[in-house]
Amino acid sequence: MMVEVMELPKSRINASMLAQSIDRPVCFVGRLEKIHPTGKMFILSDGEGKSATIELMEPLDEEISGIVEVVGRVTAKATIMCSSYVQFKEDNHPFAPPLRNLSFSLSVRYSEKEETPHHIWHPNRDLSTEGK
Amino acid sequence: MSKSEFGSQGGFSATSGASGSNDGPSQGGTAPFLRAPRSRARIETIIPCCVNQLLTASLVEDVFKVRGIVVSQVSVVGIIRKAERAPSYILYKIDDMTTKPIDARHWLGRGKAKQALAPCPVGVYAKVFGILRGSAEVKILEVLQIRVLEDMNEFTSHILETVNAHMMLAKAQEAAYGQSAPSAPSEMGLAPEYGEVRPEFIQAEVLHLIHECPRQEGKSIRELQTELGSLSITAIKEALEYLMVEGHIYPTVDGEHFKSAD
Numbered sequence: 035m036m037v038e039v040m041e042l043p044k045s046r047i048n049a050s051m052l053a054q055s056i057d058r059p060v061c062f063v064g065r066l067e068k069i070h071p072t073g074k075m076f077i078l079s080d081g082e083g084k085s086a087t088i089e090l091m092e093p094l095d096e097e098i099s100g101i102v103e104v105v106g107r108v109t110a111k112a113t114i115m116c117s118s119y120v121q122f123k124e125d126n127h128p129f130a131p132p133l134r135n136l137s138f139s140l141s142v143r144y145s146e147k148e149e150t151p152h153h154i155w156h157p158n159r160d161l162s163t164e165g166k
Numbered sequence: 167m168s169k170s171e172f173g174s175q176g177g178f179s180a181t182s183g184a185s186g187s188n189d190g191p192s193q194g195g196t197a198p199f200l201r202a203p204r205s206r207a208r209i210e211t212i213i214p215c216c217v218n219q220l221l222t223a224s225l226v227e228d229v230f231k232v233r234g235i236v237v238s239q240v241s242v243v244g245i246i247r248k249a250e251r252a253p254s255y256i257l258y259k260i261d262d263m264t265t266k267p268i269d270a271r272h273w274l275g276r277g278k279a280k281q282a283l284a285p286c287p288v289g290v291y292a293k294v295f296g297i298l299r300g301s302a303e304v305k306i307l308e309v310l311q312i313r314v315l316e317d318m319n320e321f322t323s324h325i326l327e328t329v330n331a332h333m334m335l336a337k338a339q340e341a342a343y344g345q346s347a348p349s350a351p352s353e354m355g356l357a358p359e360y361g362e363v364r365p366e367f368i369q370a371e372v373l374h375l376i377h378e379c380p381r382q383e384g385k386s387i388r389e390l391q392t393e394l395g396s397l398s399i400t401a402i403k404e405a406l407e408y409l410m411v412e413g414h415i416y417p418t419v420d421g422e423h424f425k426s427a428d
Contacts (some may be wrong), residue, residue, distance in 0.1 A: 040247070041266040043218065054366040061263045101318070105263070120245060120289055127317035 039117045044105060049084035052112040062086055062114055063103045063122075063131070069094065078102055081131030087113040101129045212239045212295060213335070214327040218264035225302040235335045241295050242268070242307070243315070243324040249285035256285045258312065260294055270294055272309035291315045293324065365404065368397065372405040376415050377426040384418040384425035 044061040045051075064078030064086060073093030079085045088104050101122035106114045122129050215237060223230040223237060230237050244262030254274055261267035274283060286292055292314050296307040315321060375393060379385040390402050406424060409415045415424045 040261065043265045044263040046263065051367070051370065054370075120291070122291075122318040122321075123316065124318070125316075127319060129318040130322070 039105060039107060048080040048082055049086045050082070052086060052108055052114075055108045056110055056112065057108060059105070059107050060114065061103065061105050062088075063101065065131070066099055066102055069098070076102075078104065087111075088116050088119075089113050090116050100124050101131075210239050212241050213237050214324055214331050215240045215242055216264040216325075216328055217242055217244060217260065217262045217266075217268045219328075219332075220268055220298055220307065221265055221305055223298065223305070230298050230305075233332070233336060234339055235332065237298055239295070239297055239310070240307070241293060241324070243291060243293050243321050244268075246286055246288050246290060246292050246314075249288050251285050256283070258286070258294075258309070260292070260307070268305065268307055270296060270307040270309050270312070272312060286312055286314055291318065291321055293320060365401075365408070368394075368401055369405045369408055372402060373409055373414055373426065376409075376424050377428065379425070382418075384423040387422050387424075 039059045042059045044059045045055065046061045046063070047055055048062075049064075062078065062080070064080045067077045067079050067085060069076040074090045076088050076090075076094070076098070077085050078088060086104075088106070089109070098119075098121055101124060102119050103122060104114055104116045104119045106116040106118075109115050213235070215232065219232045220230075220237070220240065220242070223232045225231075242260060242262060244260040244267070246258055247261045247267045248257070248259040250257045256272045256274065258270040258272065259267035260270050272283075292312050294307065294309055295311045296309045298305060299308045300306045371394065372390060375390060376385045379389075387399070387402065387406070390406075391397075391399060394402060406415065410417070410424075414427055416427055417423065418425050
């Protein structure tokens with residue numbers, strides 16, 4: 035299953051899109067909030083303060099912290115069954131979680147099978163004034 | 167094959183190793199590499215792309231095109247899934263989640279420094295500058311430079327740059343030729359061959375924009391169209407229809423303005 039998800043396009047989602055993404059391969063970026071004592075589950079919060087529960091087939095074999103990007107499939111319970119993850123380096127530069135609109139843009143764009151995604155951004159859109 | 171192909175590229179150090187791949191159609195049974203057409207502008211831009219765009223690029227008269235935009239030198243940002251060392255090159259697989267990973271070959275040339283080059287580590291994000299090569303069916307990225315990201319905000323910037331670059335290039339093309347590129351969607355909306363565009367994402371975004379609008383009369387369809395770029399009017403109307411049926415929004419002054427019910 036791990037290999038299978040790797041070969042497929044993954045939608046980048048935030049927590050509010052989990053319910054609509056059941057059974058789909060997804061990519062989720064969030065900050066580590068909590069690890070379950072068994073090491074087989076952890077919670078990540080997204081850029082909008084909502085959380086996703088990440089389940090693992092095997093317990094974690096290392097310490098994880100900070101920003102984690104998870105690749106996996108959304109379960110019927112709207113958790114993510116993780117097939118792989120990477121930790122974002124924050125030693126020298128803190129990571130600014132993308133605005134909600136970015137995850138939306140990415141999801142729409144990259145769900146297309148062909149060529150260039152459509153431009154979602156309006157050129158005059160001022161991101162600095164948009165809320166999270 | 168001279169240095170002149172890379173001579174005008176500025177920031178990159180031209181390596182004979184990289185240009186070596188242009189010699190002759192086949193080397194050891196690998197897919198034939200294309201020669202970049204010499205008649206093209208000598209200064210080639212670097213176009214930020216996602217892997218999906220590269221792998222679905224069409225081959226038109228020996229030139230790769232993404233939605234009518236010529237792509238040759240590109241940049242991608244993705245996770246290094248594999249790094250295999252061979253005598254004269256390192257073969258990477260770069261994954262940016264948009265589709266399966268793309269093969270990326272970094273030729274090492276004969277210089278001692280290059281030969282001693284250690285492959286980049288697997289499982290980390292890297293930025294890759296390269297040239298798209300191969301055939302319509304099998305594509306490979308010929309690496310000019312690969313470096314591990316130290317600042318993960320570069321990952322976000324690359325995505326934004328990709329969006330922006332392709333949008334600007336498409337607009338420029340439209341302006342130059344007076345019409346959209348042949349493969350661009352018409353005003354009718356996203357053609358079925360583009361595959362599924364998740365309607366729930368569109369619904370969520372339309373609802374969000376309506377919800378955010380503080381005005382009494384609500385958000386107009388025209389504004390939604392402007393803010394949602396080239397999403398078709400059909401897609402937006404379908405989202406509005408769904409949201410109304412579900413009771414999330416209601417029309418206000420006319421059939422063109424909506425407010426959030428929440």
